[in-house]
Amino acid sequence: MTQKPSIPKGTRDFNPEEVAKRQYIISTIKQQFERFGFQPIETPSFENSETLMGKYGDEGDRLIFKILNSGDYLSKVENEILSQKSEAILTPLISEKALRYDLTVPFARYVVQHQNEIDFPFKRYQIQAVWRADRPQKGRFREFYQCDADVVGSDSLWQEVEFIQLYDSVFTALQLEGVTIKINNRKILSGIAEVIGAHDKLIDFTVALDKLDKIGEDKVKEEMLVKGISADGIEKLQPLFSLSGDFDTQIQLLKAMLSTSVDGLKGITELEFISKAIQSLNLKTANLELDVTLARGLNYYTGAIFEVAAPKSVSMGSIGGGGRYDDLTGIFGLNDISGVGISFGLDRIYLVLEALNLFPDTVTNATRVLFINFGEKEALHCLKIIQKLRQQNINAELYPDDAKMKKQMNYANKRNIPYVVLVGEAEINANSFTLKNMISGTQDSLSESDLIKVLQ
RNA sequence: GUGGUUGUAGCUCAGUUGGUUAGAGCGCCUGAUUGUGGUUCAGGAGGUCGUCGGUUCGAGACCGAUCUUCCACCCCA
Numbered sequence: 258m259t260q261k262p263s264i265p266k267g268t269r270d271f272n273p274e275e276v277a278k279r280q281y282i283i284s285t286i287k288q289q290f291e292r293f294g295f296q297p298i299e300t301p302s303f304e305n306s307e308t309l310m311g312k313y314g315d316e317g318d319r320l321i322f323k324i325l326n327s328g329d330y331l332s333k334v335e336n337e338i339l340s341q342k343s344e345a346i347l348t349p350l351i352s353e354k355a356l357r358y359d360l361t362v363p364f365a366r367y368v369v370q371h372q373n374e375i376d377f378p379f380k381r382y383q384i385q386a387v388w389r390a391d392r393p394q395k396g397r398f399r400e401f402y403q404c405d406a407d408v409v410g411s412d413s414l415w416q417e418v419e420f421i422q423l424y425d426s427v428f429t430a431l432q433l434e435g436v437t438i439k440i441n442n443r444k445i446l447s448g449i450a451e452v453i454g455a456h457d458k459l460i461d462f463t464v465a466l467d468k469l470d471k472i473g474e475d476k477v478k479e480e481m482l483v484k485g486i487s488a489d490g491i492e493k494l495q496p497l498f499s500l501s502g503d504f505d506t507q508i509q510l511l512k513a514m515l516s517t518s519v520d521g522l523k524g525i526t527e528l529e530f531i532s533k534a535i536q537s538l539n540l541k542t543a544n545l546e547l548d549v550t551l552a553r554g555l556n557y558y559t560g561a562i563f564e565v566a567a568p569k570s571v572s573m574g575s576i577g578g579g580g581r582y583d584d585l586t587g588i589f590g591l592n593d594i595s596g597v598g599i600s601f602g603l604d605r606i607y608l609v610l611e612a613l614n615l616f617p618d619t620v621t622n623a624t625r626v627l628f629i630n631f632g633e634k635e636a637l638h639c640l641k642i643i644q645k646l647r648q649q650n651i652n653a654e655l656y657p658d659d660a661k662m663k664k665q666m667n668y669a670n671k672r673n674i675p676y677v678v679l680v681g682e683a684e685i686n687a688n689s690f691t692l693k694n695m696i697s698g699t700q701d702s703l704s705e706s707d708l709i710k711v712l713q
Numbered sequence: 714g715u716g717g718u719u720g721u722a723g724c725u726c727a728g729u730u731g732g733u734u735a736g737a738g739c740g741c742c743u744g745a746u747u748g749u750g751g752u753u754c755a756g757g758a759g760g761u762c763g764u765c766g767g768u769u770c771g772a773g774a775c776c777g778a779u780c781u782u783c784c785a786c787c788c789c790a
């Protein structure tokens with residue numbers, strides 16, 4: 258055998274069954290997006306580097322796939338710069354384009370670029386691949402799909418409420434019951450940082466706090482100390498670590514803690530509004546949970562932060578996330594446009610549905626009937642009826658070669674084709690069709706109209 | 714980017730302290746069965762042992778590099 262070809266790490270091929278299952282998830286999500294009034298857009302798979310760089314933090318910049326310039330890209334670079342061997346200086350000189358890292362920043366670019374054509378509030382959805390130069394792990398790929406729905410041009414909290422309902426609707430439609438929609442608010446986090454005197458270390462503070470359920474209270478405090486948050490401040494956090502109870506109980510505790518922070522109290526008011534609305538609207542299968550330690554996500558969130566956790570029986574990272582960003586388009590020069598949005602992680606949802614065996618048997622829209630090929634004359638006769646079946650939306654095909662019966666039957670069997678039709682000379686003369694049920698093994702001689710009836 | 718881990722037939726895996734021609738199960742192909750698949754029986758094909766280099770009389774096994782897999786960090790869907 259010659260050397261086997263391969264694909265880059267963190268990428269995957271999808272076989273027909275996998276594609277069918279992915280399409281099932283995508284069409285379910287799409288249907289719900291449209292039901293909630295979102296319209297689809299698409300953006301290029303690569304953007305100008307300056308559109309993406311610096312939008313996701315230093316860590317994000319590292320994970321962006323850069324595209325090398327075309328042509329003799331090194332000849333334009335000064336020898337002096339080459340000899341410095343500085344990645345930070347050289348990269349922008351030899352790479353002007355980069356692969357899309359998420360769908361939110363390209364969307365912000367789209368809104369700013371097309372601001373005069375857009376009717377606000379603009380509700381768009383987008384289902385496309387994104388790329389990250391990450392190290393692959395379980396449920397982490399270098400090429401994966403995001404399914405985003407965002408609204409720009411409205412700061413109404415009803416949007417947050419609707420997004421929670423949208424999450425609930427999608428996961429209910431996928432029969433994935435018992436997901437937890439975690440919600441938090443950036444203003445609460447920044448209020449806490451303010452109260453403990455670490456306002457300038459908001460990011461370090463939230464990143465450390467986010468790890469609470471993973472590494473525990475002591476390690477979180479340790480990390481905060483290392484990042485320069487005072488022991489005095491950390492002491493004030495104590496109520497946070499023992500925060501428990503339902504939504505309302507937690508809200509009351511936070512109110513007391515944040516009584517001196519205007520920003521923090523505003524965050525609490527927002528959460529209360531959303532929680533009240535959801536309580537009176539009810540969710541179908543999802544649970545809404547307040548999680549003050551929830552901080553993951555990108556630095557541009559300013560209000561609500563969402564994250565969706567799969568049911569506890571499957572170990573999987575978050576299967577969705579999102580939040581409110583008051584000034585995302587500001588980075589591209591369009592101010593005072595508020596946006597809020599959520600994202601579904603298609604590849605992870607796939608793994609969860611697979612683990613819980615939740616794909617319906619009907620996802621593969623495969624061939625319903627195979628016609629056995631007995632030779633030239635018979636094949637033409639078969640194609641005439643196949644033509645009629647296809648017009649009736651019945652997936653039908655003819656085995657292309659005049660091969661041995663066994664081979665043709667075997668083919669139908671392996672492809673899980675439920676019916677086989679045999680038309681030889683005898684059937685042509687009698688103007689009949691021998692239909693074999695591949696599951697029961699029985700077969701009948703039918704007229705054309707009966708054949709169509711059975712297969713429909 | 715840091716640390717660890719994995720790689721032998723299409724798939725899942727054996728392979729003894731380094732020693733003839735590298736095995737099994739499943740799958741695949743052919744036949745028993747020239748108009749009947751799944752079950753059964755008989756036979757057969759298929760390997761540069763991830764890749765490159767090194768140690769050795771001799772490497773699937775030992776060493777190094779590299780690619781890949783999975784895991785933990787960082788970060789994230």
